Amino acid sequence: MRALVELENVSFGYGEARVIEDVSLRLDSGQYAALVGPSGAGKTTLLKLVLGMLDATQGEVRVGGRPLRDRPPARVGYVPQLETVDWNFPMTVEEVVLLGRIRRSWRWPWASREDRRCVRQVLEQLGIDSLSRHHIRNLSGGQQQRVFLARALVAEPDLLVLDEPTTGVDARTVDSVLHLLASLNRKGITILMTTHDLNAVAAHVPWAICLNRRLIAQGTPEEVFTEEILSETYEGEMLVLRQDGMLFVHQKPHGHAYSDVMSEVLSNE
Template sequence: MGATQSAPDRALVEFEGVTCGYDGEPVLRDVDLAIPRGGFVGIVGPSGAGKTTLLRSIVGVVPRVEGRITVGGRIVGRGATPGVGWVPQLETVDWQFPATVREVVLMGRWAERRWRAWASKDDRQRVDRLLDRLGIGGLADRHIRQLSGGQQQRVFLARAMIGDPSLLLLDEPTSGVDLKTRDDILHLLAELNADGITIVLTTHELNTVAAHLPWVVCVNGRVIAEGDPDQIFTSAILGRTYGADLRVVRQDGIILVADAAPHRLRDALRHRHDGFEHAHHEHVGPDHEHRESDGAPPS
């Protein structure tokens, strides 16, 4: 395989006819995908569509039925994929676990001097430098629970980056965090991307996350479409991805995707009429809708 050394313009991650899944049941079929070096890619799709499976297959932890995946020209197989950092969904982290920020970040470097239990001076300095760079310097000896949502996300970002990866994979990095944190995280990722790190993330937030990314892959059991959201966020493509009636509104370079189902539409309308909200009465909908919440039947 030495002959296929990656040319500069060659894609960093390549899926060639990949079918993969768990327990012999494919979650994704016939995926052909190329993620360029330096790319910033979002994967969108409904729940259970295979977003996370697509991400996990890049690091070789999803059993493959057919096809092959390469990262930097190397075929992904069993064992770790070198040069890749993984950031899990924050909701999956056990926050009661007794671990300091430093202990968590150093997990990302476990394979260096793997038989040595304690951290070297070099390890400690690397952690300190990285935490400074990510804006959470001085928190190394805190317990992971004693941090804000944004700081917690940065800790796991630091664990992914301690091995100097060229590719960062993030599973729903903006789920479960507040608006400001979400923007902070996206800006931080954009900075890292500007430093040359390729970034691939999954998200279920079309308007607030995916629409701002330069490249988006729509997934539902297979790749439905990929491209610049300006081009591929259309009712037809999103409808096929989500199996729902979605409307796409474009105004002043802003893309807004709205679910035509009533409850989702109401949320979307609130976004559109943001600022006018206070000029209106609270009771927009029919009265009985408001009683629903407090009119729970006595048990």
């Protein structure tokens, strides 16, 4: 397998504070990986290092075999956290998605026939073609997520980077977004995303990377979602339950009996 993303002893900090410490990581072409860890673990920072938005203070980041030096990697699609989007900006769905074509047609203000064909095709693929003239504010959370996914896809990326695509949407939408990502991955797109939803990762994502400033572990969810690894990652006691071939992860609440938590988790599922 060809390495698409490589981090070699990468560290990064804001001033004195280290956010990423000596992380070495390799993501092969065609891989689908989720980056998990507590808030402040450096997940978004690591994505920004991969995207060339930040420069590593130590070590080297390579994407597609080329080191990132003052230039973002080509053929990358990025879906930022939805909470960073200005929802009052006067943009229709089609206008937002067309921005993703900027590398391919940047010269003229109008969209080419090829741009429109590509945008229409991706909107159809994501099931939001009927919304192309809607304002982005007037959409549900799941539809908004798909709009920004569409913007990333029209760039025809080899690598798709998503920052918390499962945050702020209901369980059904989480399920549909992750299914969609799995189908895109089957078409050959390499996917790297961050998420707080460990159960969704266990159910849908084949590779998990546990991060808490430094790399704690990586492997299939079966391999790395153990109480030891997750407790170290989250700096707190974690419960991992296996039921009917499925994996459930829950943080152990203080002051509750272990059996109560287990029965609560099982009854919810």
